[in-house]
Amino acid sequence: LVALSIVIVGSSRISGIGRTEMPPAAVVESIELRFEDRRDGAVAVTSAADGEVVHVYAPGTNGFVRGVMRGLARERRLSALDDAQPFRLMLRSDGRLTLHDLATSRDIELDAFGPTNARAFASLLDKGEQPR
Secondary structure, eight states: OHHHHHHHHHHHHHHOTTOOOOOOOOEEEEEEEEEEEOTTSOEEEEETTTOOEEEEEOTTOOHHHHHHHHHHHHHHHHTTOOTTSOEEEEEETTSOEEEEETTTOOEEEGGGGOHHHHHHHHHHHHHHOOOO
16 A cells, blocks of 8 residues: 555656646746855855845854855755856745745745745845846
């Protein structure tokens, strides 16, 4: 019975039969950003479009942004990918905030970590003011 269940679930995942998936909501605003560690421990966030500094996180502040970006940078290093590719921060029509890694194609739904943590990234959209 367990083996049959595993086979059914596996074939459903592969074939898509019996699986329901919601399409992602449309992107209403986005900005492409680069995150750079500075020697003094600060993290500089720059616009990929023009290199303008969007925000600088002082040393020891905003652990959520640092943790997310550290994890994504680690994934890039393990995959031997170029760290020059920017990240795309997207606000969707349903209000969700998504961080997309252009190098790995990985999406992180920031709202899943709570409204306070999502606001840390949402403030970057406000400062970037680059609607798409």
